[in-house]
Amino acid sequence: MKILKWLLLVLGAIVIGLGVLGGVGYWYWQDNTRAVCDKTNMSGCAPREIAFVVKNGEGIASVAKRLVEEGMIKNEPVFRLIYKFYPSQAQLYEGVFQVMNTMTPREIVEVLTSPPQQTTVTFLPGWRREEFAEYLDDLSLANFDKAEFLAETAGLEGQLWADTYYIFKTATAEDIVEMLTRTFEERTADLQEEARGGSRTWKEVLTIASILQRESKKGEEMKVIAGIIENRLEVGMRLQFCATAQYASGYDAKSRSWWLEPTLLDLEVASPYNTYVSAGLPPAPIAAAGRAAMEAALRPEETEYFFYLHDGEGQIHYGRNAQEHNQNKARWL
Numbered sequence: 001m002k003i004l005k006w007l008l009l010v011l012g013a014i015v016i017g018l019g020v021l022g023g024v025g026y027w028y029w030q031d032n033t034r035a036v037c038d039k040t041n042m043s044g045c046a047p048r049e050i051a052f053v054v055k056n057g058e059g060i061a062s063v064a065k066r067l068v069e070e071g072m073i074k075n076e077p078v079f080r081l082i083y084k085f086y087p088s089q090a091q092l093y094e095g096v097f098q099v100m101n102t103m104t105p106r107e108i109v110e111v112l113t114s115p116p117q118q119t120t121v122t123f124l125p126g127w128r129r130e131e132f133a134e135y136l137d138d139l140s141l142a143n144f145d146k147a148e149f150l151a152e153t154a155g156l157e158g159q160l161w162a163d164t165y166y167i168f169k170t171a172t173a174e175d176i177v178e179m180l181t182r183t184f185e186e187r188t189a190d191l192q193e194e195a196r197g198g199s200r201t202w203k204e205v206l207t208i209a210s211i212l213q214r215e216s217k218k219g220e221e222m223k224v225i226a227g228i229i230e231n232r233l234e235v236g237m238r239l240q241f242c243a244t245a246q247y248a249s250g251y252d253a254k255s256r257s258w259w260l261e262p263t264l265l266d267l268e269v270a271s272p273y274n275t276y277v278s279a280g281l282p283p284a285p286i287a288a289a290g291r292a293a294m295e296a297a298l299r300p301e302e303t304e305y306f307f308y309l310h311d312g313e314g315q316i317h318y319g320r321n322a323q324e325h326n327q328n329k330a331r332w333l
Contacts, residue, residue, distance in 0.1 A: 032074045032075040032078040032105075033078060033082070033104060033105055033106065034074075034104060035101060035102050035103055035104050035107075036071060036072060036073065036074055036101040036102075037100075037101040037102045038102075045101075047100060047101065047102050048071070048100065048101045049098060049099070049100045049101075050070055050072065050098075050099055050100075051096050051097070051098060051118065051166050052066075052067070052070065052072070052096070052097050052098075052099040052112075053095070053096050053097075053120070053166075054092055054093060054094050054095060054097065054112060054116075055094065056094045057094075058092070058094075059092075060079075060080055060083050060084075060092065061076070061080065063092065063112065064076040064079040064080050064083075067079065067099070067108065070099075071101055072099050072100075072101050072103070072108065073105050073108065074105075075105075078105060079105045079108075079109070082105050082106050082109055083109050083113075086106075086109050086110075086113065090109075090113040091113060092112055092113060093112065093113065093114065093115055093116055094116075095115075095116030095118065095119060095120070096116055096117075096118035096119065096120060096166040097111050097112055097116050097117075097118070098111075098117070098118075099111060099112075117168055117169060117170075118166045118167060118168050118169065119139065119166070119167060119169055120164060120165070120166055121135070121136070121139065121164070121165050121166075121167055122163075122164045122165075123135065123160070123161075123162040123163060123164075123165075123180075123288070124162055124288075125162045125213050125287075125288055125289060125290035125293070126162075126213045126214055126287050126288065126289075127162060127287060127288050128157060128247065128258055128286065128287045128288075129150065129153045129156065129157050129160060129288075130150065130251070130258060131258060132149070132153070132160055132180075132288075133146045133149045133150050133153075134146070136149065136173075136176065141167075141169055141170075141171060142169060142170055143170050143171065143172045144171065144172065144173055144176070145172070145173050146173075148172070148173035148174070149173035149176065149177065152173055152174060152177040153177055155284075156177075156181065157210075157284055157285045157286065157287070157288075158206040158207070158209070158210050158284065158285025158286070158287065158288060158289060159181060159184050159206070159285075160177075160180040160181065160184060160288050161180055161181075161183040161184035161187055161188075161288070162288040162290065163183065165179060165183075167179070187291065188291075188294065191205075191291075191294050191295070191298060194298055195298060198298065200297075203284065203285075204281060205294065205297045205298055206285045206289065206294070206297075207281050207282055207283075207284060207285045207286070208226060208229055208281065208297035209285070209289035209293040209294040209296070209297040210285035210286045210287045210288070210289045210293070211229070211239075211241050211243055211244065211282075211286065212225055212226060212289065212293040212296055212297060213287055213288070213289040213290060213293040214241075214243035214246075214259070214286065214287055215241060215242075215243055216310075216316070218316075219292040219295075219296065221316050222292060222293055222296035222297075223296045223299065223300060223301040224301050224303055224305065224308070224316075224318065225296075225308060226296045226297050226299075226300035226301065227300040227301040227302055227303035227305070228303065228305050228306060228307070228308060228318075229300070230300050231303065231305070231306050232306060233280065233281070236279070237306065238275055238276065238277075238278075238279055239275035239280075239281070240275055240276050241275050242261075242262050243259075243286060243287075244273050244274055244275040244276070244282055244286060245262040245266050245267050245269060245274050245275075245276055246258070246259050246260065246262055246266070247273050247274075247282075247286040247287070248266075248269045248271035248273040248274040249262060249266045249269055273286060303318075304320050305318040305319060305320055306319065306320060306321065306325075307319035307320075307321070307322070307324065307325035307328075308325075309325070309328055309329060309332065309333065311332035311333065312332075312333075315332075317331075317332055
């Protein structure tokens with residue numbers, strides 16, 4: 001009899017324990033499957049939306065971890081379980097997704113396993129506006145028109161900010177130009193202010209910066225080359241930059257390039273942009289410059305050099321006069 005009572009007590013304790021565990025588990029699951037900012041109880045919670053990027057080849061564990069860090073979900077394991085038991089054919093898509101902290105984990109899984117409405121685009125410093133247009137045209141965006149983009153950017157060479165952006169697949173040429181020019185103004189506001197107190201106009205600064213961007217990829221080199229530009233302009237020497245001859249020559253259909261190594265004939269192209277035949281600076285920028293190039297154009301390094309060249313390894317060699325430059329050509333080219 002005592003044994004029976006003892007067994008009943010143990011069994012009762014087990015039932016109660018299981019009940020408690022079940023209740024705790026139910027509460028845990030319910031709590032962690034709600035939105036961080038639950039629509040049924042918004043007190044003390046501010047709705048927030050982010051552009052969430054799923055990278056190429058990224059797994060669910062990494063995605064869950066970043067969603068917790070961004071404050072979009074509460075619990076990584078619960079999110080992974082929801083994804084695991086989502087329809088078996090569901091897969092994470094690479095791309096950019098609009099995610100809100102008012103969405104439940106299941107709703108976020110649904111978003112991330114559906115084709116994204118945005119895509120990532122990357123424009124490179126040193127591109128001319130035609131290269132922006134060609135790149136966008138190759139993406140087959142539903143509402144993008146290359147001719148419209150070129151018309152919208154006429155006179156804006158050098159004022160399209162090269163960077164990585166997230167854009168809607170339905171973006172028009174007008175939408176993208178507005179984004180590029182707005183970002184340019186935001187990122188260069190301090191530099192434009194600095195230029196107001198300098199000896200060169202902002203347009204001249206951008207023109208020099210665009211040349212520097214095409215002629216070098218190293219910030220320290222850019223500063224010295226900017227000094228060489230100032231030296232040449234001061235004494236009335238032609239600048240004679242290959243990048244300006246390339247810009248004046250335009251597109252080479254055979255090589256499918258806007259920046260083919262110039263031939264002797266290219267160096268003789270009659271154009272105000274070709275600094276082999278025209279004195280002074282080109283009338284406008286020749287490409288999109290990065291910030292380092294703009295800073296170098298604003299703050300050229302004082303130097304005794306008037307010449308420079310890059311050898312086959314990309315190393316730069318300076319010359320104070322034509323004789324030193326010719327010696328460098330004989331030695332390094």
